[in-house]
Amino acid sequence: MAQAAREKENYSAACRAFTKTRAGLDQPWLTALRERAAESFQGLSFPTTRDEEWKYTNVAPLLEKQFRQLFDLDLSGVQAKRLESVTFPEARESRLVFVNGIYAAELSNTSGLPDGVQVANLSQFASGSDQFPEAALGSLADHENDTFTALNTALIGDGAVVRIPRGRAIEQPIHLLFLTAATEQIVAYPRVLIVAEEGSMATVVESYASLQNESCFNNAVTEVIVNPGASLDHYRLQQESERAFHIGTTRVRQEQGSRYRSLAISLGAEISRHTLNVEHRAEQIETIIDGLYIVTGSQHVDNHTSIDHAHPHCQSSQLYKGILDGRARAVFNGKVFVREGALLTDARQLNKNLLLSGTATVDTKPQLEILADDVKCSHGATVGQLEEEEIFYLASRGISSERARALLTFGFAGELIERIGIRSVREGLDRTVLDKLHQSLEVE
Numbered sequence: 001m002a003q004a005a006r007e008k009e010n011y012s013a014a015c016r017a018f019t020k021t022r023a024g025l026d027q028p029w030l031t032a033l034r035e036r037a038a039e040s041f042q043g044l045s046f047p048t049t050r051d052e053e054w055k056y057t058n059v060a061p062l063l064e065k066q067f068r069q070l071f072d073l074d075l076s077g078v079q080a081k082r083l084e085s086v087t088f089p090e091a092r093e094s095r096l097v098f099v100n101g102i103y104a105a106e107l108s109n110t111s112g113l114p115d116g117v118q119v120a121n122l123s124q125f126a127s128g129s130d131q132f133p134e135a136a137l138g139s140l141a142d143h144e145n146d147t148f149t150a151l152n153t154a155l156i157g158d159g160a161v162v163r164i165p166r167g168r169a170i171e172q173p174i175h176l177l178f179l180t181a182a183t184e185q186i187v188a189y190p191r192v193l194i195v196a197e198e199g200s201m202a203t204v205v206e207s208y209a210s211l212q213n214e215s216c217f218n219n220a221v222t223e224v225i226v227n228p229g230a231s232l233d234h235y236r237l238q239q240e241s242e243r244a245f246h247i248g249t250t251r252v253r254q255e256q257g258s259r260y261r262s263l264a265i266s267l268g269a270e271i272s273r274h275t276l277n278v279e280h281r282a283e284q285i286e287t288i289i290d291g292l293y294i295v296t297g298s299q300h301v302d303n304h305t306s307i308d309h310a311h312p313h314c315q316s317s318q319l320y321k322g323i324l325d326g327r328a329r330a331v332f333n334g335k336v337f338v339r340e341g342a343l344l345t346d347a348r349q350l351n352k353n354l355l356l357s358g359t360a361t362v363d364t365k366p367q368l369e370i371l372a373d374d375v376k377c378s379h380g381a382t383v384g385q386l387e388e389e390e391i392f393y394l395a396s397r398g399i400s401s402e403r404a405r406a407l408l409t410f411g412f413a414g415e416l417i418e419r420i421g422i423r424s425v426r427e428g429l430d431r432t433v434l435d436k437l438h439q440s441l442e443v444e
Contacts, residue, residue, distance in 0.1 A: 007046070007063045008045070008046065010066075011041070011151055012038075012041065012042060014069060014155065015034075015038045015041065015151075015154045015155060016038075018069075018154075018155050018157070019034065019035075019038070021071065022034075022157070027134075029134045030134075030137075030156065033137065033138045033153065033156070034153065034154050034155075034156060036143070037138075037143040037149075037150045037151075037152075037153035037154040038150075038154035040143050040144045040145075040150040041143075041147065041150040041151055041154055044145070044146075044147040044150055045147065046059060046063060046147050047059060047147065048060075053304065053333075056302065056329075056331040056363045057271070057273055057300065057302040057331055059247075059271070061245075061270070061271060062217060062245045062247075062271060065185065065215065065217070065245075066185060067185050067186060067187035067216070067217045068185060068186065068187065069101070069155070069186070069187050069188070069189075070100045070101065070102060070183070070186060070188075071102070072102070073099060073100075073102045073103075073104060074099070074100065074181075074183070075099060075104065075106065075107075075181075077181040077183070077211060077212065078099060078104075078107070078179065078181050078211065079211075082211050083107065083211075085428075086177060086179065086207065086209040086211075086239070087175065087177065088173070088175055088205070088422060088424045088425055088428075089424050090172055090173050090422055090423070090424055091172060091173045091174065091175035091205065092109065092112070093109050093110065093111050093112025093113070093172070094109075094110055094112050094113050094119065094170075094172045094173065094174050094175065095108060095109060095110070095174070095175035095176070095177060096108045096110070096119060096120070096121065096160050096175070096176050096177070097177045097179065098158060098159075098160070098176075098177065098178045098179065098188075098190065099179045099180075099181055100179070100180060100181060100183065100186050100188055101157070101158065101178075101186075101187075101188025101189060101190060102157075102158055103121040103123065103158040104179075105121075112172060113170070113172075113174075114168065114170065116165040116168065117163070117164060117165060117168065117170060118132070118161065118162070118163035119160070119161070119162050119163075119174055120160075120161050121158055121159070121160070121161070122137075122156070122157075122158060122159035122160065122161050122191060122193070123157065123158050123159075124161075125161060132161075132163060133161055133193055136193055136195055136223065136225060137156075137193050137223070138153060138223075139223065139225075140223040140224075140225070140251035140252070140253055140279075141153060141221050141223055141249065141251050142251070146249065148219050148221075148247045148249065149221055149249055151189070151219060152189045152191060152219050152220070152221040152249075153191075153221070155189045156189070156191050157189070158191075159190065159191030159192060159193070160176040160190075160191070160192045160193070160206075161192075161193045162174055162176070162192075162193070162194045162195065162202075162204060163195045163197070164195070164196045164197055164200040164201075164202045164230070164232075165197055165200060166197040166198045166199055166200060167197075167198070167199040167200060168197075168200050168201075168202075169200065169201040169202075170200075170201065170202040170203070173203040173204070173205050173422050174202060174203065174204045174205070175204075175205045175207070176192060176204065176205065176206045176207070177207050177209065178190045178206075178207070178208045178209075178218065178220070179209055179210070179211060180208075180209070180210045180211070180214060180216040180218065180240065180241070180244065181210070181211045181212065183214065184214050184215055184216075185214075185215055185216070186214070186216045186217070187216070187217040187218075187219065188216070188217070188218050188219070189218075189219050189220070189221075190208070190218060190219075190220040190221070191220075191221055191222075192206060192220070192221070192222040192223070193222075193223050194222070194223070194224045194225070194232070194234070195224075195225045195227070196224075196225070196226050196227060196230035196231070196232045196258075197227050197230065198227045198228045198229055198230060199228070199229040199230060200227075200230045200231075201230065201231045201232075202231075202232055202233070203232075203233040203234075203235070203421060203422070204232065204233070204234050204235070205235045205237065205422065205425065206222060206234065206235070206236045206237070207235075207236075207237040207238075207239065208220065208237065208238045208239065208240050208246065208248075208268075209237075209239045209240060209268075210239075210240045210241035210244060210268065212241065213241045213242070213243055214241055214243065214244075215241070215243040215244065215245075216240070216241065216243075216244045216245070217244070217245040217246075217247075218240065218244065218245070218246050218247070218248070219247050220246070220247070220248040220249070221248075221249050221250075221251075222236075222248070222249070222250040222251070223250075223251050223252075224250065224251070224252040224253070224260070225252075225253050225255075226252065226253070226254045226255065226258040226259070226260050227255050227258065228255045228256040228257055228258060228282070229256070229257045229258060230255075230258050230259075231258070231259040231260075231261075232258075232259070232260050232261070233261045233421060234260065234261065234262045234263075235262075235263050235265075235420060235422075235425065236248075236250065236262065236263070236264040236265065236274070237265050237267075237425075237429075238264075238265065238266045238267060238268055238269065238272060238274070239265075239267045239268050239432065240268035240269050240272075241268060241269070242268055242269065242270060242297065242299060243270055244268060244269045244270060244272075245269060245270060245271050245272070246266075246268070246269040246271070246272040246273070246274075247272075247273050248272075248273065248274040248275070249274075249275045250262075250264075250274070250275070250276045250277070251277050251279075252276070252277065252278040252279065253279050253281055254278065254279065254280055254281060254282075254285045254287065255281050255282050255285075256281075256282035256283060256284060256285070257282075257283075257284045257285070258285055258286075259285075259286045259287075259288075260278065260286070260287050260288070260289075261287075261288040261289075262276065262288070262289040262290065263289075263290045263291070263292070263416065263419060263420060264276065264289075264290075264291045264292075264303070265291070265292045265293070265416075265429065266291075266292075266293040266294075266295075266301050266303070267293075267294050267295075267432060267433075267436060269299065269301070270298070270299060270300070271299075271300045271302075272299075272300070272301050272302065273301075273302040273303075273304070274291075274302070274303055274304070275304045275305075276289060276303075276304070276305045276306070277305070277306040277307075277308070278305075278306065278307045278308065278316075279308045279310070280307075280308060280309055280310050280311055280314050281310070281311070282311055283311045283312055283313045283314060284313050284314065285311070285314040285315075286314070286315055286316070287307055287314075287315070287316040287317075288316070288317050288318075289305060289307070289316070289317075289318050290318070290319045290320065290416050290419065291303055291305075291318075291319075291320035291321070291416075292320070292321050292322070292413060292416045292417070293320075293321075293322045293323075293330055294322070294323045294324075294413065294433060294436055294437070295322075295323075295324055295325075295328035295329070295330060296324075296325040296326045296328055296436060296437070297325075297326045297327065297328060298326065298327050298328065299326075299328045299329075300328070300329045300330075300331075301322070301328075301329075301330050301331070302330075302331040302332075303320060303330075303331065303332050303333070303334075304331075304333045304334075305318060305320070305333070305334045305335065306334075306335040306336075306337070307335070307336050307337070307347065308337045308339070309336065309337060309338045309339060309342045309345045309347060310337075310339045310342060311339075311341075311342055312341065312342055312343040312344050312345070313343070313344050313345075314342070314345055314346075315345070315346040315347065316336065316346075316347045316348070317347075317348045317349075318334055318336075318348065318349040318350065318351075319350050319351075319352075319416065320332055320334065320350075320351045320352075321351075321352045321353070321354075321412065321413065321415070321416055322351075322352070322353040322354065322362065323353075323354045323356065323409060323412060323413060323437070324353065324354070324355050324356065324357070324360035324361075324362065325356040325357050325360060325437065326357055326359065326360065327357075327359045327360065327361075328360050328361075329360070329361045329362070329363075330353065330360075330361070330362045330363070330364075331362075331363045331364075332351045332353075332362070332363070332364040332365070332366070332381070333364075333365045333366075333367070334349050334351060334365075334366045334367065334379070335367045335368075335369070336349055336367065336368050336369070336377065336379065337369050338368070338369065338370040338371060338372050338375055338377065339371055339372065340371040340372055341372060342371075342372045342375070343372055343373065343374050343375065344374060344375065345372065345375040345376070345377065346375070346376045346377075347368070347375070347376075347377045347378075348377070348378050348379075349366050349368070349378070349379040349380070350366070350378075350379070350380050350381070350382075351364045351366055351380075351381040351382070352381070352382045352412075353381075353382065353383045353384070354384065354385070354386070354409065354412050355383065355384065355385050356385070356386070356405075356409065356437075362383050364381040364383065365381075366379040366380060366381050367379070386405055386408050386409070387408075390404075390408055391404045391405060391408070394407065394408075406434070406437075409437060410430075410433065410434065413433050414430075417429050417430060417433070
C-alpha cells in the first residue's frame with residue numbers, strides 16, 4: 001500500500017508537470033478534459049487483488065518500477081529494417097506511427113487515403129481550429145471511475161484520430177502503430193479515437209510493438225464510435241517485449257444497424273490486461289469480438305469483455321482462445337448483459353484454452369445476465385491439453401510427435417488468425433505464433 005501511495009504521488013506529479021508544459025498550447029476543451037481526469041485520478045486508487053475486477057491480476061510488479069515519460073522524439077533506436085517487421089505493405093500509405101508515445105511524422109504516411117478521410121495526430125486538432133474531437137474524445141472512456149483511464153486522460157498528448165466520412169468505404173487498412181524503442185523504463189499513454197460515420201466502412205489495425213527487449217509501460221485507451229449503418233473491422237495486436245507492462249482499455253458505442261468486428265491478440269508483455277466494453281445504443285446491431293492470447297514463461301494476460309444488449313433485435317458473438325506454456329497464467333472474464341426489453345437478442349460466448357504444460361494456469365469466468373424474455377443466449381469455457389489420440393493419429397501417418405504437437409497447436413490458433421482480412425497480418429502472425437512457441441511446420 002505504501003508503494004502504491006508513493007507511485008500515485010509520482011504519477012500525480014507527472015500530471016502537474018505535463019499540465020505546465022501544455023499551458024496555452026491546447027484548446028480550452030482539451031485542457032478542461034485533462035483537468036477533470038487529473039482530479040478524478042486524485043480520488044482513485046490503483047486496483048488490488050481485493051477488487052473483484054482485478055482479483056487475479058496483481059499490478060504490484062508494475063507499481064514497483066520507476067517509469068519516466070519522454071516529451072521529445074528520439075528515432076535513434078528505430079531502424080528501417082526493424083520497422084518493416086511491425087508494419088504492413090497494405091497500409092504503407094495509410095499509417096500513423098508513434099514512438100515512445102510521441103508522433104513520428106517521418107515514419108507516418110497517409111497520402112494513399114481518399115480525400116475527406118481524417119487520419120491524424122490528436123495534437124493537430126488540440127491546437128488547431130477543427131472542433132471535431134471535442135464531442136467524442138472522453139465521451140466513452142470512464143475517467144471518473146477507472147484509475148488507469150483517468151491517468152491516460154490526464155496526460156493526453158499525441159494520439160491517433162481516425163474519422164471515416166459518411167458513406168465512404170475505405171479499401172486499404174489504416175494502421176496505427178505504437179512503438180517502444182531503445183530507452184529503458186519508459187511510460188507512454190497511447191490514445192486512439194475512431195469514428196465511423198453513417199454508412200461508412202473501414203478496417204483499422206491498432207498495434208503495439210517493441211523493437212528491443214526493454215522494460216516499458218503502455219497505458220492505452222481507445223474509443224470507438226460506430227454510427228448508424230457503419231461497418232468497422234478493428235484488429236488490436238499487442239506484441240511488446242516480454243519485459244513490458246500493458247494496460248489497455250477499449251470502449252465501443254454502436255448505433256442503429258451498425259456492425260463492429262474486433263480481434264484482440266495478446267502475445268507480449270510480462271503483465272498485460274485488455275478491457276473491451278461494447279454498448280448497444282439501438283436495434284439491428286451486430287457485434288463480433290474475438291481474441292487470441294499466447295503466453296509462455298511467467299507471462300500473465302488478462303482479458304475482460306462486456307457487451308451491453310440494451311435494445312431488441314441485436315446479436316453478438318465472442319470467441320476467445322488461449323495457448324499457455326511454462327508457468328504462464330491467463331484470466332478471462334466475459335460478460336453479456338441483456339437488458340429488460342431487449343427481445344430477440346442472440347448472444348453467444350465461448351472461451352477455449354489449451355495448456356501445453358502442467359504448470360500453466362487459467363482463470364475463466366464467462367457470464368450472462370438476462371433480464372428479457374424470448375432471447376437466445378449461450379456461454380461456455382473449456383480448459384484442456386492436446387489430445388493424445390490426435391497425436392497418435394498423426395504419428396501413425398509418419399508425422400513425428402513434435403511436429404504433430406506443432407500442427408495441432410497451430411491449428412488451434414489458426415482458426416482465429418484466418419479471420420483477419422489482411423494477408424500480411426495473417427502471415428506475420430503465423431510466423432510469430434510458431435516462433436513464440438518454438439515450433440516449426442517445415443517439412444522434415
